[in-house]
Amino acid sequence: MTQGDGTGTRGGGSGLRERTRRAVRTELAELAVGMFAERGFEETTVEDIAAAAGLSKRSFFRYFPSKEDVVFGDVEEVAAGIAEAVRARPAGEPAWTCLRVVLREWEGRIHASQRELAGLRLIESTPALRARLHAKRDEMRTSIAAALRERPGADLDAFTADLLTAAAGAALDAASREWLRAGGTADRAALLDRAFAVLSPRV
Structure with missing residues (x-):
């Protein structure tokens, strides 16, 4: 998974960043729900989700404010x-x-x-x-x-x-x-x- 920060500054750059952000959020959420279903919600940490997604814990919180919100x-x-x-x-x-x-x-x-x-x-x-x-x-x-x-x-x-x-x-x-x-x-x-x-x- 890429972090999808977006670097475009012209034309539709802002819209592209937002679409990329939504795509990353969707992918991250689907990954997390799968891990919750397999391991259990309490047993799965933010660190686990971030690692599986190829993100840092800090990057995870840029997309979701908490583990609960990812669902x-x-x-x-x-x-x-x-x-x-x-x-x-x-x-x-x-x-x-x-x-x-x-x-x-x-x-x-x-x-x-x-x-x-x-x-x-x-x-x-x-x-x-x-x-x-x-x-x-x-x-x-x-x-x-x-x-x-x-x-x-x-x-x-x-x-x-x-x-x-x-x-x-x-x-x-x-x-x-x-x-x-x-x-x-x-x-x-x-x-x-x-x-x-x-x-x-x-x-």
Whole structure:
């Protein structure tokens, strides 16, 4: 693995550096999840991951702030994208419909940010990762609830926005768990539609 710092200074140099950085992050995360699955999360150190990737420990921390974060990929970036998509939905669209449409569009990216089946199984079996996932999802829900209230023409109080966003998160979680139980063979989008239909409020 190369470190992918990027040295271009003209034209698309900045974009190239960012694409290279993302590619390295993805490769590093896939390597780490494989090592966690083989050796165990607690038994695998940052030094182990960095050595396997041909990086220094310092270089590892340039891509991820902690060992836990390597499992979650670009969760923060995905959360920001979802919030932006929520703000861009048509004025007057019911909040629940907005959440259903946006999360269905982003469902693939959400799962990719958790490294698919191996990553989800790892998270479910590792208390430290489950705790980090809950913390990240709390942050995501807060930003999405704020985006719901910021939509043009929105007339939502903070309580309702929080409640609807939490319900949407529960739908996403239930769909993910069912997909995991099915060994990754179920239709995730269909599961998400089913979950939203079951929870559908009259708002």
